[in-house]
Amino acid sequence: MGRARYVDDIEREGMWHGATVRSNIPRGLVRSIEFDPRINWGEFAVVTAADIPGKNHIQLIFSDQPCLADGSVNHCEEAIVLLAHPSRQRVREALDAVHIEYEPLPTVFTIEESERGDVIVWGTDNVLKSFLLEKGEVDQAWDKAVHVVEGEYRTGAQEHLYIENNGMIAEYSQSEGVTVWGSLQCPYYVHKSLVAVFGLPEDKVRVIQTETGGAFGGKEDFPSILASHAALLAMKSGRPVKMVYDRLEDLAATPKRHPSRIRHRTAVDAAGKLLAMDIEIATDGGAYSTLSSTVLSRATLHSPGPYVCPNVRVRSRAFATNTVPYGAFRGFGAPQAIFAVERHMDEIAAAIAMDPVELRRINFLRDGDTTATEQVMREPVILDKLLDRALEESDYYAKKARFARENSASAIKRGMGIAAFFHGSGFTGSGERYLNSLAGVDVTSEGKARVLVSSTEFGQGTNTVLTQIAAEALGLETTDLVMAPPDTRIVPNSGPTVASRTAMVVGRLIQRASTQLVDTLRDAAELSEVFTRDEFFAACERYRALHGEVVSLCRYEPPPNIFWDDQKYRGEAYPAYAWSVHVAQVAVDTVTYSAEVEEFWAVQEVGRVLNPVLAGGQVEGGVAQGIGYALYEKVLWQNGRMANNQMTNYIMPTAEDVPPIHVYFEEIPFDHGGFGAKGVGELPHDGPAPAILNAIMNATGVGFYSIPLMPEDMLAKLAASHAIEESVSV
Amino acid sequence: MSTLLPAIEFRVNGASQLIHVSPMKRLLDVLREDLQLTGTKEGCGEGECGSCSVRMDGELVNSCMVPVVQAQGACIETVEGLACDAELHPLQKAFLDFGGAQCGICTPGMLMAATQLLAQNPHPSLAEIREGLAGNLCRCTGFIRIFDSVIEAMAANTNHATRQGGDAR
Numbered sequence: 001m002g003r004a005r006y007v008d009d010i011e012r013e014g015m016w017h018g019a020t021v022r023s024n025i026p027r028g029l030v031r032s033i034e035f036d037p038r039i040n041w042g043e044f045a046v047v048t049a050a051d052i053p054g055k056n057h058i059q060l061i062f063s064d065q066p067c068l069a070d071g072s073v074n075h076c077e078e079a080i081v082l083l084a085h086p087s088r089q090r091v092r093e094a095l096d097a098v099h100i101e102y103e104p105l106p107t108v109f110t111i112e113e114s115e116r117g118d119v120i121v122w123g124t125d126n127v128l129k130s131f132l133l134e135k136g137e138v139d140q141a142w143d144k145a146v147h148v149v150e151g152e153y154r155t156g157a158q159e160h161l162y163i164e165n166n167g168m169i170a171e172y173s174q175s176e177g178v179t180v181w182g183s184l185q186c187p188y189y190v191h192k193s194l195v196a197v198f199g200l201p202e203d204k205v206r207v208i209q210t211e212t213g214g215a216f217g218g219k220e221d222f223p224s225i226l227a228s229h230a231a232l233l234a235m236k237s238g239r240p241v242k243m244v245y246d247r248l249e250d251l252a253a254t255p256k257r258h259p260s261r262i263r264h265r266t267a268v269d270a271a272g273k274l275l276a277m278d279i280e281i282a283t284d285g286g287a288y289s290t291l292s293s294t295v296l297s298r299a300t301l302h303s304p305g306p307y308v309c310p311n312v313r314v315r316s317r318a319f320a321t322n323t324v325p326y327g328a329f330r331g332f333g334a335p336q337a338i339f340a341v342e343r344h345m346d347e348i349a350a351a352i353a354m355d356p357v358e359l360r361r362i363n364f365l366r367d368g369d370t371t372a373t374e375q376v377m378r379e380p381v382i383l384d385k386l387l388d389r390a391l392e393e394s395d396y397y398a399k400k401a402r403f404a405r406e407n408s409a410s411a412i413k414r415g416m417g418i419a420a421f422f423h424g425s426g427f428t429g430s431g432e433r434y435l436n437s438l439a440g441v442d443v444t445s446e447g448k449a450r451v452l453v454s455s456t457e458f459g460q461g462t463n464t465v466l467t468q469i470a471a472e473a474l475g476l477e478t479t480d481l482v483m484a485p486p487d488t489r490i491v492p493n494s495g496p497t498v499a500s501r502t503a504m505v506v507g508r509l510i511q512r513a514s515t516q517l518v519d520t521l522r523d524a525a526e527l528s529e530v531f532t533r534d535e536f537f538a539a540c541e542r543y544r545a546l547h548g549e550v551v552s553l554c555r556y557e558p559p560p561n562i563f564w565d566d567q568k569y570r571g572e573a574y575p576a577y578a579w580s581v582h583v584a585q586v587a588v589d590t591v592t593y594s595a596e597v598e599e600f601w602a603v604q605e606v607g608r609v610l611n612p613v614l615a616g617g618q619v620e621g622g623v624a625q626g627i628g629y630a631l632y633e634k635v636l637w638q639n640g641r642m643a644n645n646q647m648t649n650y651i652m653p654t655a656e657d658v659p660p661i662h663v664y665f666e667e668i669p670f671d672h673g674g675f676g677a678k679g680v681g682e683l684p685h686d687g688p689a690p691a692i693l694n695a696i697m698n699a700t701g702v703g704f705y706s707i708p709l710m711p712e713d714m715l716a717k718l719a720a721s722h723a724i725e726e727s728v729s730v
Numbered sequence: 731m732s733t734l735l736p737a738i739e740f741r742v743n744g745a746s747q748l749i750h751v752s753p754m755k756r757l758l759d760v761l762r763e764d765l766q767l768t769g770t771k772e773g774c775g776e777g778e779c780g781s782c783s784v785r786m787d788g789e790l791v792n793s794c795m796v797p798v799v800q801a802q803g804a805c806i807e808t809v810e811g812l813a814c815d816a817e818l819h820p821l822q823k824a825f826l827d828f829g830g831a832q833c834g835i836c837t838p839g840m841l842m843a844a845t846q847l848l849a850q851n852p853h854p855s856l857a858e859i860r861e862g863l864a865g866n867l868c869r870c871t872g873f874i875r876i877f878d879s880v881i882e883a884m885a886a887n888t889n890h891a892t893r894q895g896g897d898a899r
Contacts, residue, residue, distance in 0.1 A: 002769015
């Protein structure tokens with residue numbers, strides 16, 4: 001049909017188009033801004049930091065990122081001047097007529113440069129955030145160890161590559177304040193930033209989500225910036241202003257996944273039991289802190305993997321560099337941490353000549369065990385079952401043995417690799433308490449039951465799942481339910497649509513609010529114990545006549561026994577965990593040095609599966625992105641700028657690259673999630689990279705420690721090691 | 731001023747269109763801005779992602795790469811032309827039922843590529859489906875359910891054809 005309206009499909013009467021003049025140096029002082037006199041600037045709206053009526057910062061965690069650069073820039077593509085004009089083409093042409101002179105300052109571009117501290121670009125030490133997680137006595141364990149295995153693992157930046165670029169339309173008037181329509185995940189994040197930037201009361205800012213063409217975390221924090229820019233131009237021009245990035249600008253100027261360097265030092269006993277894990281995490285956060293602290297927290301908490309170990313120490317730091325700030329991306333630090341620990345498990349297995357599957361199995365967390373933060377596993381843990389299923393479905397051992405026999409006579413080397421992991425559902429630690437989400441249902445006078453949430457749909461199935469939950473709890477059909485418009489004037493703040501929290505946390509709120517509504521109608525409007533659809537809506541009308549609005553809202557209540565100590569970094573890190581085992585079958589072509597994933601198995605326990613088609617789609621899509629993360633997607637940096645900011649040379653997996661992906665769910669309903677659900681959205685991105693690189697080690701006998709793993713990386717190491725002739729058989 | 735621009739005439743979804751625009755304006759922009767057919771999406775602007783795929787005289791083209799002058803006299807089909815009255819095209823129905831669409835932004839282009847594929851090859855193998863859709867990027871689904879949807883639509887077409895055959899006898 002093609003009738004869904006994305007932001008670029010929307011026109012407003014008298015609308016102008018906005019564009020952004022950006023820094024073309026990575027760090028420096030802005031000496032002058034000059035406007036080419038050959039342009040009639042009277043036709044344009046021009047905005048600089050001086051036009052900001054409120055605070056010149058984007059409200060997030062530390063609010064260190066300016067809305068518009070004021071006197072200095074800290075990364076390439078930082079926004080300095082905004083322009084708007086009735087013609088989209090004219091405004092783009094005018095960008096080149098704004099000349100900015102800089103006084104360059106020294107830069108840092110890598111974790112190592114930032115860590116060295118020769119040049120300080122943020123705070124007093126370039127450290128955006130650090131954590132220390134400690135359990136037991138790591139330093140007492142080394143002497144008792146039979147083996148100590150060390151490794152260093154690196155992951156690169158990854159671009160979300162949602163197919164719809166960032167876009168926003170804004171209007172401004174004295175009486176109504178600011179209204180924005182845009183492609184975004186978190187309406188109330190945008191709302192909070194606009195309130196600060198404009199210094200307006202909350203009811204003078206309205207944020208409406210339009211159809212959103214993919215997000216994956218990439219539309220979590222950035223839309224706050226773009227909405228502010230569009231709204232400033234709307235205020236200055238007195239017109240509605242649309243800002244839609246093209247692909248070049250979106251790739252160059254918006255956040256990506258944090259690059260990481262993670263070091264493991266692990267003590268094991270003679271049987272392979274983990275005695276101590278000493279982990280050091282460093283992430284590259286870019287020029288401003290944005291979400292780096294919470295990404296680092298999730299990386300820290302996922303870094304020991306799904307294993308029980310008496311002594312764990314994780315020291316983690318996020319470093320500032322002069323690149324576009326890194327941000328949220330599906331998995332949020334966990335894919336980096338899990339890549340490291342799951343590659344490291346295979347390194348340990350190789351070092352002690354043990355089957356990597358059995359090494360994992362003997363160390364798995366089980367019911368009643370405690371994690372590195374001393375969280376007791378009160379909910380059932382079925383990693384053994386997931387592992388058995390993955391081995392059986394993939395025919396792991398038989399294939400591994402066959403490939404070992406066949407590889408020596410073939411230029412194509414095949415191998416099998418595995419990864420086991422958990423992903424914490426919902427906000428980390430006390431996060432859900434702080435969010436204090438509110439959500440519910442109402443029934444309109446037109447007889448429509450509506451779900452009231454600020455949780456947004458961007459392809460992952462929010463609307464389907466939440467209407468399904470409400471329908472089930474209300475005793476109605478899904479066709480009786482609609483989503484209230486994602487508009488901050490209409491829906492309450494049910495929190496951001498991130499962190500695999502929607503089905504579990506918000507779903508639970510909708511379930512409670514729906515049950516509460518039915519109870520209210522029974523008490524106050526004579527709804528009988530068993531009722532038909534018509535009786536339900538008749539009861540709603542009786543209630544409305546007697547008491548007014550038919551609405552039921554519920555606020556977040558943490559599950560019992562959930563306590564997190566922010567100071568000691570200890571306790572229930574997440575209310576629930578989703579668990580998974582991935583198996584990858586790869587083929588490495590020793591002529592072209594390309595690696596191909598031939599088949600993939602993903603087995604998971606995510607609580608109750610509310611909608612098998614959507615849940616399966618989440619897993620397949622996440623695995624495909626994970627394959628890209630491992631083998632295809634490389635951001636090339638030149639002097640702090642993304643050099644390959646085109647789909648032509650930033651390569652994601654296509655229809656011809658994605659292997660058959662076999663998806664299996666084991667279901668254990670979680671009492672405190674929406675009808676038993678836990679999170680599923682991020683989990684599948686965590687496993688592919690380590691499973692694939694483990695399979696490549698199995699195929700070639702050579703370990704690789706860094707992703708993306710490109711053919712040139714394999715060429716360098718495989719050719720040098722002559723390992724191809726001596727392909728392994730384990 | 732627009733009358734100074736050359737007249738370009740072509741058919742879109744069966745209806746003839748006469749417009750005065752710069753001959754180098756992208757077909758994508760003409761569809762979206764001049765004809766308000768916003769179902770065709772821009773993803774990359776350089777012919778890589780396939781979101782702007784339309785059929786032009788029976789060929790699949792990236793409308794971001796086609797200056798509208800090249801469409802002079804052509805028959806263009808866009809996603810808006812797939813559904814017949816209120817009834818969804820079998821491909822659209824299959825994409826809905828089988829999870830072939832998540833965020834939906836690649837879907838119009840993907841549907842046009844799938845339409846093209848089935849028009850040229852009513853019974854493609856899985857490998858042929860993969861090849862036929864390789865110019866259309868989807869970041870959400872991992873493609874698996876898109877393949878399932880195309881296979882389902884192919885079966886629906888076959889059943890439909892068989893039924894029609896039966897009626898004819």
